[in-house]
Amino acid sequence: MRYLSTRGTAGPSPAFSDILLGGLAPDGGLYLPESYPQVSAAELAEWRELPYSALALKILQKFVDDIPACDLKSLADRTYSANVYKHCRPGRDATDITPLTTVEPGFFLLELSNGPTLAFKDMAMQLLGNLFEYVLAKRKESINILGATSGDTGSAAEYAMRGKQGVRVFMLSPNGLMSAFQRAQMYSLQDPNIFNIAIEGMFDDCQDIVKAVSNDAAFKAQYKIGAVNSINWARVLAQIVYYFKGYFAATSSNDEKVSFAVPSGNFGNICAGHVARMMGLPIARLVLATNENDVLDEFFRSGVYRPRGTADTWVTSSPSMDISKASNFERFIFDLVGRDPSVVRELWSKVDAGGSFDLRGTPHMAKLPGFGFVSGKSVHADRLATIRDLWEQHQLMIDTHTADAVKVAREHREAGIPMIVLETAQPVKFAETIQEALGRDPVRPRDFDGIENLPQRVEVMKADAQAVKDFVVRHCS
């Protein structure tokens, strides 16, 4: 399998390990496989029976042809083990990795947040940590990971990379905008290869700095800058696995269809669902849920993609979705426009200049329904009502992001088609809102007792790409 850029890089097509350590393609586009591998009926039947790590291996092998199968197998086994995803709730089977919980008949939660940081980003990031270490050791290289986080990516990256040979992590986060629990998770790490930088701005400012630094080709090469934010293809790839796993868990035969509801921000998680569907997984609908920051809901309702500026980005109680420019969205648009990079270049010449694009009245718009997306929006009051409802009616405590997806999922249920909501975080990460909704504290897995009181290590900085570069240089010798 070779990879291409959504903006149509000329030149040799890289293999998986070549794009693993980078971020954007050299032309500013995002990497995608040259074509989507198809899953046959026979494979689907065989895969239904597999445990998580074996299923992950089957899917990885379709996209990765430059790592020997035995090495890939040991990476998958080490990553998707019950020791890593051990924080599941009482009564769940940790060996499932992603247990499926029935809310009511035909309506499920797929629990993706049992890893070390209690958010679904561990599902991909733990694999990335092991892949990085493997490929860097083979090449006798090192890397400096520069990332931006609105909360969960940063801690997932740091817990995946801490102590890894040949890797340093420089993680930008918006100063003061994450929950106390999220801050404690990240800033309390004392590993010498982990650096937390709190930027005086919003998540999008952090993301813009990462882009600016990565676009400086000379700096990027000299300081071996790599990325783990959600534009990294390997993360999308790792997330494809649980769509298959969830499908098998919620159905009894491969003739059935299911729908997935996904709380969305950067469009990484649901992009993996899109790829799974393109591979032939019988997905009826991909239900995209946003919070008050509804740029993606607006697109799927209207055909207008209108990213907002920092001043128009709301700070909400589902903060990991407080995103007004969805960094993975370009991947979907590339497929929507028939994989024509010249169209993507034209559309993103507007987006990258701070503008918007409008597909109304274009032939692309007519193709949109064929991709199965529907969308909706959930605001703070919906979130509280949904959290209360699941607690009172079903004795299930869910986090704020999952609540947004449950709310929107209920608006898009179809008779006879199971609906699987992806649970993206555990409620303990958002205790303030759980208190507001339920008047009680969320249950906290034992290993996390008192983490807010641990000493923290963080550098506060202005939103200035040069200052961040200087910091990287100072800490690279």
Ligand SMILES: *Cc1c(COP(=O)(O)O)cnc(C)c1O
């Ligand atoms: C990152 C995150 C999301 C959004 O996922 P995207 O891949 O950015 O769309 C939703 N919920 C939680 C808890 C997250 O951490």
